[in-house]
Amino acid sequence: MERCxxxxxxxxxxxxxxxxxxxxAAYPITPAGTLFAAxxxxxxxxxxxxxxxxxxxxxIGYCLGASMTGMKVMTAxxxxxxxxxxxxxxxxxxxxxxxxIVDVMRQGPSTGAATLAADGDVQFLRWGCSGGLxxxxxxxxxxxxxxxxxxxxxxxxxxxRCPVFLASNKEVGMMRETIDMEKVEKPRVIExxxxxxxxxxxxxxxxxxxVPAFLPIGGPVPVRQTSSTHGAxxxxxxxxxxxxxxxxxxxxxxxxxxxxxxxxxxxxxTGARMLIVTYGVxxxxxxxxxxxxxxxxGSPISVLTLKTLWPVPEHLLLEAAEGMERVLxxxxxLGQYVHExxxxxxxxxxxxxxxxxxxxxxxxxxxxxxxxx
Amino acid sequence: xxxxxxxxxxxxxxPGCSHEVSLYALDRALAELGLHAHEVVMVSDIGCSGLFDxxxxxxxxxxxxxxxxxxxxxxKLARPRLKVVVTMGxxxxxxxxxHFLAACRxxxxxxxxxxxxxxxxxxxxxxxxxxxxxxxxxxGFLNALEKPMDICSVAASAGAPFVARGAVxxxxxxxxxxxxxxxxxxxxxxxxxxxxxxxxRRNPLTPQExxxxxxxxxxxxxxxxxxxxxxYGAGYRTARSAAGPxxxxxxxxxxxxxxxxxxxxxxxxxxxAGDHILSAGALLAHAAMLGGMWxxxxxxxxxxxxxxxxxxxxxxxxxPILYTGVEKPDVIVALAREGVHRxxxxxxxxxxxxxxxxxxxxxxxxxxAHIMEIDFKGYGIKRTERALAALSLLARANDPITLEMxxxxxxxxxxxxxxxxxxxxxxxxxxxxAPG
Numbered sequence: 164m165e166r167c168x169x170x171x172x173x174x175x176x177x178x179x180x181x182x183x184x185x186x187x188a189a190y191p192i193t194p195a196g197t198l199f200a201a202x203x204x205x206x207x208x209x210x211x212x213x214x215x216x217x218x219x220x221x222x223i224g225y226c227l228g229a230s231m232t233g234m235k236v237m238t239a240x241x242x243x244x245x246x247x248x249x250x251x252x253x254x255x256x257x258x259x260x261x262x263x264i265v266d267v268m269r270q271g272p273s274t275g276a277a278t279l280a281a282d283g284d285v286q287f288l289r290w291g292c293s294g295g296l297x298x299x300x301x302x303x304x305x306x307x308x309x310x311x312x313x314x315x316x317x318x319x320x321x322x323x324r325c326p327v328f329l330a331s332n333k334e335v336g337m338m339r340e341t342i343d344m345e346k347v348e349k350p351r352v353i354e355x356x357x358x359x360x361x362x363x364x365x366x367x368x369x370x371x372x373x374v375p376a377f378l379p380i381g382g383p384v385p386v387r388q389t390s391s392t393h394g395a396x397x398x399x400x401x402x403x404x405x406x407x408x409x410x411x412x413x414x415x416x417x418x419x420x421x422x423x424x425x426x427x428x429x430x431x432x433t434g435a436r437m438l439i440v441t442y443g444v445x446x447x448x449x450x451x452x453x454x455x456x457x458x459x460x461g462s463p464i465s466v467l468t469l470k471t472l473w474p475v476p477e478h479l480l481l482e483a484a485e486g487m488e489r490v491l492x493x494x495x496x497l498g499q500y501v502h503e504x505x506x507x508x509x510x511x512x513x514x515x516x517x518x519x520x521x522x523x524x525x526x527x528x529x530x531x532x533x534x535x536x
Numbered sequence: 537x538x539x540x541x542x543x544x545x546x547x548x549x550x551p552g553c554s555h556e557v558s559l560y561a562l563d564r565a566l567a568e569l570g571l572h573a574h575e576v577v578m579v580s581d582i583g584c585s586g587l588f589d590x591x592x593x594x595x596x597x598x599x600x601x602x603x604x605x606x607x608x609x610x611x612k613l614a615r616p617r618l619k620v621v622v623t624m625g626x627x628x629x630x631x632x633x634x635h636f637l638a639a640c641r642x643x644x645x646x647x648x649x650x651x652x653x654x655x656x657x658x659x660x661x662x663x664x665x666x667x668x669x670x671x672x673x674x675x676g677f678l679n680a681l682e683k684p685m686d687i688c689s690v691a692a693s694a695g696a697p698f699v700a701r702g703a704v705x706x707x708x709x710x711x712x713x714x715x716x717x718x719x720x721x722x723x724x725x726x727x728x729x730x731x732x733x734x735x736x737r738r739n740p741l742t743p744q745e746x747x748x749x750x751x752x753x754x755x756x757x758x759x760x761x762x763x764x765x766x767x768y769g770a771g772y773r774t775a776r777s778a779a780g781p782x783x784x785x786x787x788x789x790x791x792x793x794x795x796x797x798x799x800x801x802x803x804x805x806x807x808x809a810g811d812h813i814l815s816a817g818a819l820l821a822h823a824a825m826l827g828g829m830w831x832x833x834x835x836x837x838x839x840x841x842x843x844x845x846x847x848x849x850x851x852x853x854x855x856p857i858l859y860t861g862v863e864k865p866d867v868i869v870a871l872a873r874e875g876v877h878r879x880x881x882x883x884x885x886x887x888x889x890x891x892x893x894x895x896x897x898x899x900x901x902x903x904x905a906h907i908m909e910i911d912f913k914g915y916g917i918k919r920t921e922r923a924l925a926a927l928s929l930l931a932r933a934n935d936p937i938t939l940e941m942x943x944x945x946x947x948x949x950x951x952x953x954x955x956x957x958x959x960x961x962x963x964x965x966x967x968x969x970a971p972g
Contacts, residue, residue: 254599
């Protein structure tokens with residue numbers, strides 16, 4: 164047994180370092196502060212670099228520069244900082260720059276409330292940058308997830324050369340809980356695929372491949388990186404066929420492989436006619452609610468806790484909702500991810516329950532919604 | 537050494553554009569320094585200055601407007617031996633003002649070449665932060681109302697140790713660039729020239745006029761003596777090695793005792809800033825984990841940390857914990873009105889089995905729970921000691937922890953005088969009748 168008592172932010176930092184992160188830059192913001200502090204405690208002594216940006220734009224900019232030299236990089240903020248990251252998130256998409264971005268979500272809109280929780284950014288993370296191309300969003304429910312999903316996030320960023328978000332929440336990031344490190348899942352660490360031989364094209368892909376092999380800026384072979392629309396050689400192009408092929412590849416490399424990183428917990432109960440779909444800290448209340456309903460009424464309710472929000476795990480949703488009469492989506496906002504669930508499960512009754520008042524949704528509220536909604 | 541210009545991508549500036557002069561001067565400077573293509577990265581952003589990276593065979597990083605210095609900093613810290621040359625326009629300095637100031641203050645070994653042509657060329661000739669107020673640009677009267685910025689004065693004020701103002705016409709341009717690139721620290725070259733596509737069409741700017749305007753400004757020829765200091769990257773690496781191994785390897789807390797009540801307990805500690813509520817919460821968590829319990833802890837306090845409520849909510853459970861909210865606590869420790877007010881709604885929700893340890897005289901909302909009033913003051917227990925004193929009272933009643941567990945948690949968390957004082961406090965609380 165290796166029990167320790169840490170918050171989600173610290174666990175995320177531990178996962179990042181386990182995954183090989185050696186460069187972290189951020190701008191101070193609550194509730195992501197303890198992640199910054201945990202990185203500053205650990206990373207420099209491990210030979211890594213931690214920087215405080217003059218603003219969030221700089222923090223992510225430092226990371227993109229460092230990532231292109233081959234380092235595994237992470238930045239962490241909350242909603243107001245994600246707003247400022249936007250232009251560089253689209254750069255990471257366009258330039259295929261691996262980066263892990265933590266959003267410890269807090270009450271919004273705008274500056275909102277720094278110490279109150281919400282899950283109000285889940286569509287913003289998907290659509291908050293120019294061009295509308297897909298990104299990956301993982302979402303932890305507890306401190307264990309913070310470690311494991313942090314490792315997955317780095318693996319995915321390296322494997323697909325793209326930004327990967329960890330959509331945490333103040334109620335996970337700043338909540339301390341007992342975890343048994345021995346029992347925490349520690350995924351095998353994946354490294355970026357390097358270009359091996361032959362002429363190097365910075366955005367060239369082999370036959371049947373969608374992710375360009377990497378060479379670092381600063382290595383023996385000069386490398387080009389650009390935020391502008393480019394061909395395989397990294398130079399500007401206005402060739403519409405090349406442009407279309409390029410953006411389709413950026414979409415395909417993420418979306419066609421989604422089954423490989425559809426993370427979830429399924430509490431499937433025999434005979435259940437109703438499914439709760441949820442994510443983040445709210446999943447803990449939903450599971451408690453389902454257990455209470457079973458005890459009190461004998462009715463089995465299944466609960467699907469999503470840990471990959473984007474790309475939408477379409478097959479998982481279809482399979483989990485098979486035979487269900489009713490699906491209830493519960494989230495800490497006024498109804499965001501429910502739109503995805505309704506899109507996928509058209510034909511099934513999909514209800515929504517959510518609150519965005521800075522406090523946790525309680526199991527009793529979910530019980531009421533299930534029994535009387 | 538050979539030119540690092542890309543023979544397949546010749547310069548494509550407007551005829552007569554000053555940028556082309558700067559481009560060749562930069563290439564000659566890199567050649568004079570004997571640098572190979574893979575030893576240099578050109579970092580650029582948006583606008584005509586952002587074309588520079590495409591004309592060289594070096595490493596290249598082209599990003600968003602005004603952000604070049606941020607990318608360059610990340611690259612340089614990760615690859616200290618790489619020569620990092622940043623090109624920006626006067627537009628980029630304006631939009632990236634915060635990054636420019638930060639780079640001057642930080643003194644990382646980057647060379648910033650500002651291709652200052654007094655307008656936004658690529659978007660059609662709008663005014664920038666260096667456009668003279670009396671210039672005619674496509675921005676109507678807008679530029680007439682703003683004072684142009686002296687980039688060099690700003691750079692020197694912000695701490696850049698190498699600041700030079702030059703014009704593309706000057707004969708020693710290449711040697712100036714050599715000096716700037718060779719300098720071990722942040723070097724800024726504010727290089728004046730003309731935009732033939734836009735600015736000069738409306739403003740007949742001659743080399744003589746540029747020279748005379750420059751003479752009216754403070755001269756900057758390179759080294760800014762008052763700002764000379766060690767380079768940031770080298771300093772960072774030294775400080776990093778000096779810091780030694782991580783001081784905070786997360787401590788493991790292994791069960792060593794049998795929990796006196798292996799049942800779920802929800803506990804809320806309510807006080808004011810300075811009452812050591814959060815530390816007491818962490819101590820209670822530690823003690824409970826020594827008894828093999830699973831614990832969650834959530835804290836609440838105002839951002840003005842030295843004033844206002846201080847709240848710690850804990851759940852102790854023999855099983856892993858799902859929902860982390862505390863709505864109907866089993867125990868409340870109420871030490872100050874600020875905390876009581878913040879959580880005023882939970883008192884009525886307690887059950888008659890619930891227990892409240894209340895500081896004598898403190899008003900609390902109506903509650904069905906059993907209230908034990910403690911005269912901490914009367915026992916000579918200071919404000920800062922009351923949270924721990926309250927834990928010791930709970931421990932002496934063996935619910936939810938024992939005194940043995942609390943003492944062990946203290947021994948693991950504190951040292952020396954702090955530990956001695958805490959253990960002494962536990963002794964002093966023995967005089968208080970244990971709550972039943």
